[in-house]
Amino acid sequence: MSAIHSPGYQRLVTLLLLAAYTFNSMDRTIVSIIAASIQSDLRLTDTEIGLLGGTAFALLYALGGIPLARLAERVSRVNIITVALVIWSGLTALCGTAATFPQLLLIRVGVGVAEAGCTPAAHSLISDYYPPAQRASALSVYTSGISLGYILAALIGGAIAGRFGWRWACAAVGLPGIATALLIKAVVREPARGALDALVRRAAPPAFSIGHELGELRAVAAALLSDPPIRHMLIGITVGAFAAYGFYAFLPLYLGRAFALGSAQIGLIAALTGGAAVGIGILAGGFVADALARRGALWYALVPALGGLAALPLFVVAVTASHWSAAASALAVAGFFWYTSLGPTFGAVQNAVAPHRRATASALLYITLAVLGLGLGPLFTGWAIDRWTGACPGGFAAAGAGTVAVVACRATLALATRRGLLMTLAFFAWATLHYFWAAAALARSRVPAASSVQSDSM
Secondary structure, three states: OOOOOOOOHHHHHHHHHHHHHHHHHOOOOOOHHHHHHHHHOOOHHHHHHHHHHHHHHHHHHHHHHHHHHHHOOOOOOHHHHHHHHHHHHHHHHHHHHOOHHHHHHHHHHHHHHHHHHOHHHHHHHHHOOOOOHHHHHHHHHHHHHHHHHHHHHHHHHHHHHHHOOHHHHHHHHHHHHHHHHHHHHHOOOOOOOOOOOOOOOOOOOOOOOHHHHHHHHHHHHHHOOOOHHHHHHHHHHHHHHHHHHHHHHHHHHHHHHHOOOOHHHHHHHHHHHHHHHHHHHHHHHHHHHHOOOOOOHHHHHHHHHHHHOOOOOHHHHHHHHHOOOHHHHHHHHHHHHHHHHHHHHHHHHHHHHHHHHOOOOOOHHHHHHHHHHHHHHHHHHHHHHHHHHHHOOHOOEEEEEEEEHHHHHHHHHHHHHHHHHHHHHHHHHHHHHHHHHHHHHHOOOOOOOOOOOOOOOO
């Protein structure tokens, strides 16, 4: 075993990539955590908050994702992650200087472009550090950065926003990422592509050409979509992302509107329910799926399916609870079960393509998640809430309105937010169905969805 594939160094690399993804998540979600402060300062509607929390980030993520992923198939993935982390961290800190909605929107677009360089390269790196049977577990560790970032954004961002304002919160979560980028560059080494895959013939990539790059995109898309179990898992994770991004983007606002909680308390609840519980679920999903898959590959789909089935009624209980403690308890358990889907799905995707196509496969998946999930999920939920608020967009009464109208608008906003979140939950049910269909397809098939790649033709 080479030194870079020793268990100790594998863990070190995974933890450093986890740190990068943690800052990725922090910088992406900070807007939803401090949304109330931003909304009050800039007088924004919920639709505009949805644009900042999701759509602005996703707008150019899609355009940046493919070129950066194709670059990651040819050049140092460590360098790509390092540069991307420096750029998006700096732009997140710069968000605190925005004086208008258009300025903030433009900076968030820049954050999205830079963050597109992280996960495709990281997925490809991790898949070259771990053999196929351990990839769902390793990728679940990396993916738990979603929850760690949410925890830190909720605790640090919520506390700083409550004490010093939302502008200082942006700086606090953005600037430390630059130091982490330098550490990754100094420590993480670039492994050989496909070294841990059985019977893979490795060759130098051909000279760059537009035709070849387009051909590779078509080949990767065909490999993923032509396999029924993988296709259903991709639909499941995408529809689920639409629901999850929309739901969690407005969860802090809902806690404040429904239960009159302060920023610090909302941050703590969000950290525990949308962070800690979710992170445990992500880790459990990957390790449990890898263990159960020894009995049959259908468990890579069945673990997410059963998790979704358990999560859906708990999400409903959380949104309809009459006290914040009951809502928080249900949210924690629901988040644990729902996020068991990520590790198995990412592992299946990485094992379904050749080593020189893994960053591209990850990019195509994340572009779909960004555009349809992050880009449209918060926008849909914000739009749904605004439809229910009627004459009180954003909860603001008309200029010059009396105290009665102001109080009425606040009550209307709380009810509208609950209804908007309930509408969003329907998409969790749709996603869960696709995971059950994927499990059924795997049960009928003799070819495992997450088998190791056996050939590599370029």
